[in-house]
Amino acid sequence: MNLFRVRGILLSVHFTFFLLLAVVAWDGWKGIPEEGAVGGWVGVAWNIGILMAFFTCVVLHEFGHSFTAMHYGVGVRRILLMPIGGMAEFDSIPREPAKEFLITLAGPAVNFAIALVLMVAVGVPQGWPWTTHGYTADAAGFGRLLLTWNLAMGLFNLVPVFPMDGGRIFRALLATKLPYVRATFIAATVGKVLAVAGAAAALFGFDAPLTAVLFAFIFFAGEVEYRAVKRREIEDAYWRAAMARIYPITPIPDEPPVLR
Numbered sequence: 001m002n003l004f005r006v007r008g009i010l011l012s013v014h015f016t017f018f019l020l021l022a023v024v025a026w027d028g029w030k031g032i033p034e035e036g037a038v039g040g041w042v043g044v045a046w047n048i049g050i051l052m053a054f055f056t057c058v059v060l061h062e063f064g065h066s067f068t069a070m071h072y073g074v075g076v077r078r079i080l081l082m083p084i085g086g087m088a089e090f091d092s093i094p095r096e097p098a099k100e101f102l103i104t105l106a107g108p109a110v111n112f113a114i115a116l117v118l119m120v121a122v123g124v125p126q127g128w129p130w131t132t133h134g135y136t137a138d139a140a141g142f143g144r145l146l147l148t149w150n151l152a153m154g155l156f157n158l159v160p161v162f163p164m165d166g167g168r169i170f171r172a173l174l175a176t177k178l179p180y181v182r183a184t185f186i187a188a189t190v191g192k193v194l195a196v197a198g199a200a201a202a203l204f205g206f207d208a209p210l211t212a213v214l215f216a217f218i219f220f221a222g223e224v225e226y227r228a229v230k231r232r233e234i235e236d237a238y239w240r241a242a243m244a245r246i247y248p249i250t251p252i253p254d255e256p257p258v259l260r
């Protein structure tokens with residue numbers, strides 16, 4: 001479902017997002033009796049409010065990527081919101097490590113900026129972030145939940161594996177010294193090794209099969225990224241060769257969209 005445009009970027013919501021909304025609303029209706037949460041319509045309003053605030057921060061994170069990309073002349077088609085997070089669709093990503101580094105870093109940077117503002121605004125309880133007793137059902141508690149969540153989102157995205165921002169940042173750093181495809185190969189391989197280790201720990205150490213599935217997803221995301229970069233490299237070579245035969249001067253090819 002398409003919502004609205006900001007600076008030409010279309011904001012869309014995937015239909016599964018509404019399933020998440022329903023689940024979260026139902027959770028709020030039931031409340032958490034052992035923690036004294038009220039439930040009912042107040043619970044619904046609280047949970048929906050928190051979810052909307054979370055996803056507003058997800059959108060701001062994607063705007064961080066998008067506006068930085070636009071600064072470098074990269075077109076941004078839309079931002080798609082899904083239950084697992086947001087995704088900005090770019091026309092192309094410049095294969096210039098410095099630009100890719102800054103475009104990617106801008107997302108987590110937005111989360112850290114929001115966290116900092118909230119920290120000043122609502123303060124943090126003693127023992128934060130290892131305690132939950134600051135998360136009271138009032139404006140300050142709301143702010144602290146949002147603060148913790150932004151910090152978690154910023155840090156999680158910096159984990160150096162594809163498809164997280166950290167994987168791209170890692171690749172960009174490698175690509176300052178290595179060819180782009182080689183840098184992607186190394187970043188994807190490191191991600192895969194970490195994913196296998198994580199899956200093994202989840203299965204045998206923590207007995208958490210769902211977490212192991214997440215690591216499997218991360219493993220294949222690394223493979224997908226490497227194959228996409230490799231394929232682009234081969235296609236670009238064919239394209240250049242074909243164009244060189246047709247035109248005396250090679251025009252800039254119209255590139256396929258890049259997801260992130």
Ligand SMILES: [Zn+2]
Nearest residue numbers: 107108157165
């Ligand atoms: Zn991001």
